[in-house]
Amino acid sequence: MQRFKTFFFADKMARWTSRVLLLLFWQLGGNLSVRVPTPLGTLQFIGQEWSRAYEGAPWGVFNNELSVNLIVTLARAGVALTLVVLVALVVGYAMGQIWRIQASFTDLVVVGIALPAFIWALLAVMWFGFGNIAPVFVGFVAGTPMLTVNVFQGSRAIPRELRDMSESYNVTFRHRFRHLVLPSMAGFVMAGFRVAALATWGAVTLVEWFGNNQGAGHRAHYWYDTSNFDGLMGWGLIILAVVITLDRAVLEPLVRKARRWRGDITGLGSAREGKRTVETSDLELLERDGG
Amino acid sequence: MAILRAENVVKDFPPPTKNQPTVRALNGLDFAMSGQTFVSMVGPSGCGKSTFLNIVSGVETPTGGRVVVTNDQGGPATLGYVFQDSRLLPWRTVIDNLRYALGDWSAESGDRVMGYLEMVGLKGFENMYPAHLSGGMQQRVGIARALSVEPDLLLMDEPFSHLDAITARALRTELQTIWERTRKTVLFVTHDVLEAVQLSSRIVIVEYGGTKFEDITIDLPYPRFQTDSAVATMQAEILTVFEEMERRREELDPRIAQDAGSGTEPPL
Numbered sequence: 001m002q003r004f005k006t007f008f009f010a011d012k013m014a015r016w017t018s019r020v021l022l023l024l025f026w027q028l029g030g031n032l033s034v035r036v037p038t039p040l041g042t043l044q045f046i047g048q049e050w051s052r053a054y055e056g057a058p059w060g061v062f063n064n065e066l067s068v069n070l071i072v073t074l075a076r077a078g079v080a081l082t083l084v085v086l087v088a089l090v091v092g093y094a095m096g097q098i099w100r101i102q103a104s105f106t107d108l109v110v111v112g113i114a115l116p117a118f119i120w121a122l123l124a125v126m127w128f129g130f131g132n133i134a135p136v137f138v139g140f141v142a143g144t145p146m147l148t149v150n151v152f153q154g155s156r157a158i159p160r161e162l163r164d165m166s167e168s169y170n171v172t173f174r175h176r177f178r179h180l181v182l183p184s185m186a187g188f189v190m191a192g193f194r195v196a197a198l199a200t201w202g203a204v205t206l207v208e209w210f211g212n213n214q215g216a217g218h219r220a221h222y223w224y225d226t227s228n229f230d231g232l233m234g235w236g237l238i239i240l241a242v243v244i245t246l247d248r249a250v251l252e253p254l255v256r257k258a259r260r261w262r263g264d265i266t267g268l269g270s271a272r273e274g275k276r277t278v279e280t281s282d283l284e285l286l287e288r289d290g291g
Numbered sequence: 292m293a294i295l296r297a298e299n300v301v302k303d304f305p306p307p308t309k310n311q312p313t314v315r316a317l318n319g320l321d322f323a324m325s326g327q328t329f330v331s332m333v334g335p336s337g338c339g340k341s342t343f344l345n346i347v348s349g350v351e352t353p354t355g356g357r358v359v360v361t362n363d364q365g366g367p368a369t370l371g372y373v374f375q376d377s378r379l380l381p382w383r384t385v386i387d388n389l390r391y392a393l394g395d396w397s398a399e400s401g402d403r404v405m406g407y408l409e410m411v412g413l414k415g416f417e418n419m420y421p422a423h424l425s426g427g428m429q430q431r432v433g434i435a436r437a438l439s440v441e442p443d444l445l446l447m448d449e450p451f452s453h454l455d456a457i458t459a460r461a462l463r464t465e466l467q468t469i470w471e472r473t474r475k476t477v478l479f480v481t482h483d484v485l486e487a488v489q490l491s492s493r494i495v496i497v498e499y500g501g502t503k504f505e506d507i508t509i510d511l512p513y514p515r516f517q518t519d520s521a522v523a524t525m526q527a528e529i530l531t532v533f534e535e536m537e538r539r540r541e542e543l544d545p546r547i548a549q550d551a552g553s554g555t556e557p558p559l
Binding site for chain 1: 382387
């Protein structure tokens with residue numbers, strides 16, 4: 001009974017109510033028109049994609065329309081994101097430390113942020129055609145400026161007092177980088193990584209939609225062409241599920257780890273009790289030590 | 292123990308705005324100390340005390356003159372620095388903050404730093420993050436960090452000025468006990484004359500403009516307390532020196548006398 005009461009008066013209840021209501025309205029909306037997909041139809045479609053063997057080959061866990069297309073997109077996004085991290089960390093950090101590099105790259109970063117991904121997507125398809133290069137390229141150009149800006153801000157935010165302290169103790173460059181520079185920038189890097197990951201994922205699926213014969217975007221486009229509303233929504237839902245899983249399973253724990261030293265540690269979308277501050281006074285310490 | 296020699300040290304800072312002159316923080320400061328001494332550098336705010344400490348520690352470079360710090364064998368001296376604020380890495384635990392300054396992450400270094408944490412009364416808090424400690428405890432970590440590098444010269448820049456009076460009093464007493472035990476060479480900067488008299492074996496008064504005005508030996512037995520009559524008498528004597536310094540400054544620049552009351556307050 002107590003568990004039941006706790007559940008009903010906690011924020012969990014509000015979140016689950018909104019989720020159930022959303023599904024209910026979605027189902028009702030679907031019943032009103034054949035042009036609106038329904039949750040049941042969408043789930044059925046996802047099941048069908050899973051059970052449909054990929055291009056006539058025998059069915060397997062990794063050889064069906066759902067798995068193959070999803071793995072292809074994940075691989076492309078993974079490669080693009082790796083390049084984003086490598087380039088943005090170096091360029092963003094250098095921009096924060098060396099004014100000439102900042103001056104050289106500022107305009108480029110602004111252009112990268114301002115130019116919509118679909119322009120890049122169309123250009124890339126024309127330049128590189130079908131295949132893996134176009135989605136990886138667009139994922140890279142869409143994600144890099146986002147992370148670069150954040151890393152740049154992070155590298156400017158390394159506290160001067162802590163740098164002076166490190167200088168006075170002759171801390172080596174390696175230790176300084178590991179224990180001062182990286183943790184100082186961690187919050188900015190994680191925030192930037194989250195935005196960059198979403199931008200990269202969106203860009204990769206967009207290129208697949210425009211011009212590719214494999215991947216989640218391509219498959220969504222395929223069902224769009226056949227006017228299969230459940231199919232379109234099904235792939236939308238799969239893409240959404242990947243984004244949420246990536247956010248909750250990878251990014252959120254990383255952000256929490258990067259912020260664990262703070263007094264008020266709270267997860268994103270999940271209430272966690274922060275660690276308490278020690279209230280022992282200095283006089284108590286002195287008494288304890290017999291001072 | 293360390294030998295510190297500073298000769299004709301000058302430090303200029305760039306002007307805050309284009310049309311202003313450079314700011315001279317130190318103007319030919321001569322200073323020397325060595326052995327088991329606790330020297331306090333006292334002077335009004337902005338007289339260049341902290342700048343001098345930063346030059347000694349290598350954080351700042353002097354515009355002119357030279358500063359040489361060696362250990363008693365003539366080799367390079369190891370320095371420990373306690374800042375006004377604790378300057379701890381907030382994302383590292385107490386013990387890792389000490390290891391960071393030490394540059395040694397071995398198990399042996401763990402034992403060593405634990406010894407210093409125990410010395411400042413923080414045994415049991417080693418795995419906490421600075422945000423979870425009070426201001427006084429954070430400053431204790433700062434002191435333990437400075438001691439853990441086993442410095443030949445310990446630099447302290449107004450380490451208790453950010454703390455409440457009760458905590459500062461407790462830490463002063465503790466610092467005195469630690470110093471009596473370790474007898475490190477200490478250069479302590481403060482604008483609190485009473486604090487300087489309680490702790491120091493020698494007080495150097497720096498006047499506004501960054502030159503040495505007076506060098507006074509404090510020949511009182513330890514432990515000292517701020518309520519001791521001898522300490523209070525010595526404080527009064529030193530304040531007289533400050534008044535004389537202020538008078539001389541007014542004679543040199545009559546505008547200061549006109550501005551009296553709105554200018555820099557003399558240290559207490």
